[in-house]
Amino acid sequence: MSKQKPGIPKGTRDFGPEEVAKRNYIIDIIRHTYALYGYQPLETPVMENLSTLMGKYGEEGDKLLFKILNSGDFLKDADAQLLADKQSNKVLTSLSEKGLRYDLTVPFARYVVMHQNEITFPFKRYQIQPVWRADRPQKGRYREFYQCDADVIGSNSLLLDAEMVMMIADVFTKLGLRVTIRLNNRKVLDGLNEYIGETEKNVALITAIDKLDKIGADGVQNELREKGFSEEQIEKTLHILNISGNTSQKMQSLEKLFTGEQGKKGISEIQELFSKIAHVASSTIQVAFDLTLARGLSYYTGTIYEVVSNDVQMGSILGGGRYDDLTGIFGLPNMSGVGISFGLDRIYDVLTELNRFPASASTHTQVLFVAFDADAESAALQYAQQLREMDIRCEIYPDLQAKTAKKFKYADDKQIPYCAIIGSNELVEQKVMLKNMQSGEQELLSIEEVIQQLTGRSGFVDLSE
Amino acid sequence: MSKQKPGIPKGTRDFGPEEVAKRNYIIDIIRHTYALYGYQPLETPVMENLSTLMGKYGEEGDKLLFKILNSGDFLKDADAQLLADKQSNKVLTSLSEKGLRYDLTVPFARYVVMHQNEITFPFKRYQIQPVWRADRPQKGRYREFYQCDADVIGSNSLLLDAEMVMMIADVFTKLGLRVTIRLNNRKVLDGLNEYIGETEKNVALITAIDKLDKIGADGVQNELREKGFSEEQIEKTLHILNISGNTSQKMQSLEKLFTGEQGKKGISEIQELFSKIAHVASSTIQVAFDLTLARGLSYYTGTIYEVVSNDVQMGSILGGGRYDDLTGIFGLPNMSGVGISFGLDRIYDVLTELNRFPASASTHTQVLFVAFDADAESAALQYAQQLREMDIRCEIYPDLQAKTAKKFKYADDKQIPYCAIIGSNELVEQKVMLKNMQSGEQELLSIEEVIQQLTGRSGFVDLSE
Numbered sequence A, B: 001m002s003k004q005k006p007g008i009p010k011g012t013r014d015f016g017p018e019e020v021a022k023r024n025y026i027i028d029i030i031r032h033t034y035a036l037y038g039y040q041p042l043e044t045p046v047m048e049n050l051s052t053l054m055g056k057y058g059e060e061g062d063k064l065l066f067k068i069l070n071s072g073d074f075l076k077d078a079d080a081q082l083l084a085d086k087q088s089n090k091v092l093t094s095l096s097e098k099g100l101r102y103d104l105t106v107p108f109a110r111y112v113v114m115h116q117n118e119i120t121f122p123f124k125r126y127q128i129q130p131v132w133r134a135d136r137p138q139k140g141r142y143r144e145f146y147q148c149d150a151d152v153i154g155s156n157s158l159l160l161d162a163e164m165v166m167m168i169a170d171v172f173t174k175l176g177l178r179v180t181i182r183l184n185n186r187k188v189l190d191g192l193n194e195y196i197g198e199t200e201k202n203v204a205l206i207t208a209i210d211k212l213d214k215i216g217a218d219g220v221q222n223e224l225r226e227k228g229f230s231e232e233q234i235e236k237t238l239h240i241l242n243i244s245g246n247t248s249q250k251m252q253s254l255e256k257l258f259t260g261e262q263g264k265k266g267i268s269e270i271q272e273l274f275s276k277i278a279h280v281a282s283s284t285i286q287v288a289f290d291l292t293l294a295r296g297l298s299y300y301t302g303t304i305y306e307v308v309s310n311d312v313q314m315g316s317i318l319g320g321g322r323y324d325d326l327t328g329i330f331g332l333p334n335m336s337g338v339g340i341s342f343g344l345d346r347i348y349d350v351l352t353e354l355n356r357f358p359a360s361a362s363t364h365t366q367v368l369f370v371a372f373d374a375d376a377e378s379a380a381l382q383y384a385q386q387l388r389e390m391d392i393r394c395e396i397y398p399d400l401q402a403k404t405a406k407k408f409k410y411a412d413d414k415q416i417p418y419c420a421i422i423g424s425n426e427l428v429e430q431k432v433m434l435k436n437m438q439s440g441e442q443e444l445l446s447i448e449e450v451i452q453q454l455t456g457r458s459g460f461v462d463l464s465e
Helices: A016-036 A058-064 A081-086 A088-095 A105-114 A159-176 A184-193 A202-210 A212-226 A230-241 A246-258 A261-276 A346-354 A375-391 A404-413 A424-429 A446-456 A460-464 B018-037 B058-062 B080-084 B088-095 B105-114 B158-175 B188-195 B201-208 B212-226 B231-242 B246-255 B261-278 B344-353 B374-389 B403-412 B422-428 B445-457 B459-465
Strands: A046-047 A065-068 A096-100 A123-132 A146-153 A179-185 A287-288 A303-309 A314-321 A337-343 A367-371 A395-397 A420-422 A432-436 A444-447 B047-049 B067-069 B098-099 B121-130 B144-153 B177-183 B285-289 B303-309 B316-323 B339-345 B365-373 B395-398 B420-423 B432-436 B442-445
Touching: A016 A123, A016 A146, A016 A159, A016 A346, A058 A065, A058 A212, A065 A261, A081 A088, A081 A303, A081 B080, A088 A096, A088 A105, A096 B088, A105 A123, A105 A146, A105 B420, A123 A424, A123 B285, A146 A159, A146 A346, A146 B212, A159 A179, A159 A261, A159 A287, A159 A314, A159 B374, A179 A261, A184 A202, A184 A246, A184 A261, A202 A212, A202 A230, A212 A230, A212 A246, A212 A395, A212 B246, A230 B080, A246 A261, A246 A446, A261 A287, A261 A303, A287 A367, A346 B442, A367 A375, A367 B177, A367 B188, A375 A395, A375 A420, A375 A424, A375 A446, A420 A424, A432 A446, A444 A446, A446 B144, A460 B422, B018 B144, B018 B158, B018 B344, B018 B420, B047 B105, B067 B088, B067 B395, B080 B088, B088 B098, B105 B144, B105 B158, B105 B339, B144 B158, B144 B344, B158 B285, B158 B303, B158 B339, B177 B188, B177 B261, B177 B442, B188 B201, B188 B261, B201 B231, B285 B395, B339 B344, B365 B374, B365 B403, B374 B395, B374 B422, B374 B445, B403 B420, B420 B422, B420 B445, B432 B445, B442 B445
Parallel strands: A179 A287, A367 A395, A367 A420, B177 B285, B365 B395, B365 B420
Antiparallel strands: A046 A096, A065 A096, A065 B067, A123 A146, A146 A337, A179 A303, A303 A314, A314 A337, A420 A432, A432 A444, B047 B098, B067 B098, B121 B144, B144 B339, B177 B303, B303 B316, B316 B339, B420 B432, B432 B442
């Protein structure tokens, strides 16, 4: 076997100790918050049948699915002529039956349908797992990334929509981030469509509005013109987009303008939602009604959620919404649900940019034993067990012969705050020389005194900074 | 889109709330123990380049790798004639560049080589992630399963081998399982080879001995005969296998018989290892020297580890060993390391069979609010936030109109121990009726009294049983 220069596939990442600890800090807050609201964990396989995945994410999505070659003689069942003609698309289904999951929502829907007879509805689940997309990798966009989803299915109660906002606020409050929670309702978007008197080009209208942030009012105007909307329709649309004021002022304005059924319902739902979350806004959490928010349409039918950081330009760090018929495609119709998904990578980047990770988001070793001979090493083995029983993370430098400077350097490199040195003198005294690696101070202590010193202080882990 | 009957790929599994909680219970103990010994977390991508994976697990392993089709027009670069002739093996590399990881050891070696200039050695890492093998699925064998590995690389100190045994003992002690830790050393096996005067057929010899448990001494004898060992060699082998007594007696016997270099070294290493772990054995943890243990050879060069349950027939629930040149294939030679891997699924099965999961290994909701009108629901929303601030998991039954019986059934189905009922009377009194779902007892309490009652008791979560 020849030597290889190793690498990893583009768009994927290794996470070293520091990164894993920081990612887990975020994940633990999200998971804990979900559990406090009665959401229960679910884990699904990384591989799903292609029949489950294909056709769920549009034509573009089908292309972005990672497909797995069938095992063994994978060409066996493929059409020889199609192979010779290199018709990749046409032979695909005979070469591959499985793919990597593209999101956590479709597997959730698949799970609910498979287990519908065992599940008590409404069914609240959270799922924190990686997903894969064969997108072109770029800054902040990866081919393997985590999603942190909570969904509830089997109820159309707006209470659940409201609790989503509360969970979002709780998570970002715990993370110490200032954010704006943007809310809209798909029926408000439909109401706009009713208002301008155009029910056919609904999708084109919403797609154009969704881009307001990026292309401005002029851009929206141009796009609508291209799509064949009349000047009157365009004017009415811009009128709606220009409605100013706070959330309740905006809702009042719309209430007067919207006379269609969907629009009325949308305004009523948004009003009810905001009445339930009146207490959520705080000095760090803004909550805003944004009637241009569409989240690229997807399958949302009710409330739509998006969160952006108030301090870092980063795009949305959470998205979500209500959908009326997620499981219909798998044979279980009319199940209404609502869900949100935290963007772990972007939240990580925001916390990094603001330097907002706490010192406790690390799992450094707390004490390194440095022994000078075999007897000292035996003592260290015993002492280390005593420390571990008290939940103190410690290790013994494994190579007796190494130079002392090398042992201390190991502690420094690994940001270990204390070394417990054992030489012949310490052995006789049945003590260790505890060295503070930051101050350089040393103290001769019994192992009980070491434990006392390390556990007596609250928040000892913070010393690892 | 037509309706589909959904399923998941064979050999894969969904994990519902109960299973996730139980699996996390095991994983948390393993992770916590690893951290106490100074091992730090690492996570690598699910996809690795096939150039990293191929050739590392033998010919059979290459076949069992799940390969990922290149994105887009995947047939483009393949040879048309080979395609037409359906030469699956020959076109593979032009169709696929990536595969799913097969274990955590090769990605670890790849990571170490890539980051050798940033890493402080000896480098201790743990990694708990799923792996994939296109094996034929059967009871207890899955195509997607978790490995829980700890490895240290960059030191040949036997202290590290000893700490592996301590970590194993700590984990199984915390899990409350009675196990036997079997230990051997590859050099002892080489010593056997020296002893019978045959250094060429080393692999055949060890492969035969490794099967002793399964095929018995007669079986080993037959296999050696088939492989062309002389009668004298077979007799000498059986003599060694018949050595009885405890660990130190066995070692003494071997010490007298083994005169070759490797054998002497192996015995000396096993003796040193056992002297360092003299304190590990307990009423539940047996530690035994087993000179037939080979763990299918693989790449081990020193200590070999295996753990079996003393109470459930299940095969090995942990394996591991020392290897002298894991990173050589990636261009970093002479790095000695030692590692172990807990078998999560089998440990789960053992705990299930012995009914040894604690009640705390669940994340059930603790209180369900049952409101009878919109005002009561508003009150419930406020109370729920107060409970969550005190870390009490609670939810509000979302559909006001549902029948009361249905609401209580929801609590029962989800094993929620308390309902907090709010009707008009409770509203006036600013209290809730707290109903114990097991006893049926009810008590009118303020929300502060509810918090008092639920948090005042130690181990409240245990009530969810």
